[in-house]
Amino acid sequence: MGRLKKILIPSLGLVLAFWFYSARDTFKPEMLRGKRVIVTGASTGIGEQMAYHLARMGSHVLLTARTEARLQNVVERCLELGAASARYISGSMASPSLPEEVLREAENTWGGLDMLILNHIGQSSFTFFSGDVGHVRTLMETNFVSYVALATAALPLLKESEGSIVVVSSIAGKIAGPFTAPYSATKFALDGFFSSLRQELIIDKVNVSITLCILGYINTESAVRAVSHVIPQTPAPKEECALEIIRAGALRRRELHYPSPAVGSMLLLRSLAPELLDSLLLSSYRLENVRRT
Numbered sequence: 001m002g003r004l005k006k007i008l009i010p011s012l013g014l015v016l017a018f019w020f021y022s023a024r025d026t027f028k029p030e031m032l033r034g035k036r037v038i039v040t041g042a043s044t045g046i047g048e049q050m051a052y053h054l055a056r057m058g059s060h061v062l063l064t065a066r067t068e069a070r071l072q073n074v075v076e077r078c079l080e081l082g083a084a085s086a087r088y089i090s091g092s093m094a095s096p097s098l099p100e101e102v103l104r105e106a107e108n109t110w111g112g113l114d115m116l117i118l119n120h121i122g123q124s125s126f127t128f129f130s131g132d133v134g135h136v137r138t139l140m141e142t143n144f145v146s147y148v149a150l151a152t153a154a155l156p157l158l159k160e161s162e163g164s165i166v167v168v169s170s171i172a173g174k175i176a177g178p179f180t181a182p183y184s185a186t187k188f189a190l191d192g193f194f195s196s197l198r199q200e201l202i203i204d205k206v207n208v209s210i211t212l213c214i215l216g217y218i219n220t221e222s223a224v225r226a227v228s229h230v231i232p233q234t235p236a237p238k239e240e241c242a243l244e245i246i247r248a249g250a251l252r253r254r255e256l257h258y259p260s261p262a263v264g265s266m267l268l269l270r271s272l273a274p275e276l277l278d279s280l281l282l283s284s285y286r287l288e289n290v291r292r293t
């Protein structure tokens with residue numbers, strides 16, 4: 001009897017705990033069926049791929065970006081792939097009125113919202129900081145303030161559905177390398193704001209999850225165009241990246257690191273030996289190809 005208590009009961013506990021946590025960890029595409037999802041920056045790149053995955057999973061999608069013609073094509077393709085419904089709103093996230101307009105559309109058409117995926121970024125080049133403070137101001141508005149405004153407008157709906165906010169960020173929002181000063185600043189700001197907000201929601205027992213996605217180099221057209229002459233590494237595929245973001249959001253993860261070993265080891269090296277990371281990084285760049293404009 002003593003042995004039973006000492007060995008069997010703790011073992012049973014372990015098995016149950018393992019089962020509970022692994023069951024919670026299992027992603028099924030059906031988790032997204034019929035869910036109402038907003039994706040920003042969905043006309044190209046990772047956002048476009050997320051729209052297609054969600055469509056295949058049978059979600060309702062509301063897509064935003066500036067270029068109406070591209071959004072129309074993406075919406076059409078989403079309907080072909082099986083989206084429960086697909087619509088778009090075009091406009092610039094540098095404009096302060098757009099976030100509320102997008103959430104009003106979600107409320108009017110769906111009467112609620114399950115997932116908000118914040119993904120858009122304004123144009124920025126991979127080069128020395130030019131001293132253009134106006135660019136920093138506009139980029140902050142597009143890449144950071146609009147994320148705060150969208151999340152704020154979405155929170156009442158997400159509280160009702162116990163939904164999720166997914167924030168797409170970058171390794172450049174955790175570690176500052178050269179040639180991304182304004183961009184990196186906007187991504188660090190996202191971590192500060194949303195990691196603080198996550199804790200406040202927990203204190204208030206509000207069941208809305210916040211997933212911060214820390215991405216490495218991904219093979220979107222705009223990223224390859226911006227950096228391939230300086231960074232010789234092969235970028236990770238945007239299709240897989242998009243799926244991992246949706247999966248992390250659906251599983252209500254705190255953070256996603258993608259591609260996983262590369263981003264994880266950079267973060268670890270950064271805390272153990274930051275100077276070593278800096279020099280490894282610089283030695284891998286083709287500095288002679290950096291465009292000075």
Ligand SMILES: NC(=O)C1=CN([C@@H]2O[C@H](COP(=O)(O)OP(=O)(O)OC[C@H]3O[C@@H](n4cnc5c(N)ncnc54)[C@H](OP(=O)(O)O)[C@@H]3O)[C@@H](O)[C@H]2O)C=CC1
Nearest residue numbers: 041043044045046065066067092093120170218220222223
């Ligand atoms: N690709 C990469 O290597 C990495 C990407 N990331 C992150 O992933 C996310 C997606 O990146 P990626 O797919 O490469 O980017 P893309 O450049 O391919 O897509 C950006 C999207 O944002 C839209 N957009 C641009 N400017 C504005 C604006 N002013 N207002 C509203 N929408 C705008 C674009 O459409 P339109 O021009 O029509 O407005 C487009 O839909 C970003 O958050 C980025 O920081 C993170 C790490 C690495």
Ligand SMILES: CC(C)CCC[C@@H](C)[C@H]1CC[C@H]2[C@@H]3C(=O)C=C4C[C@@H](O)CC[C@]4(C)[C@H]3CC[C@]12C
Nearest residue numbers: 170171172175176177216217222223226227231
């Ligand atoms: C700080 C480090 C440890 C970086 C090492 C990895 C490098 C090679 C990766 C990681 C994050 C990447 C950038 C990114 O996040 C998003 C964009 C915006 C896009 O419009 C243009 C490309 C750009 C600047 C990417 C360039 C390549 C970066 C710096």
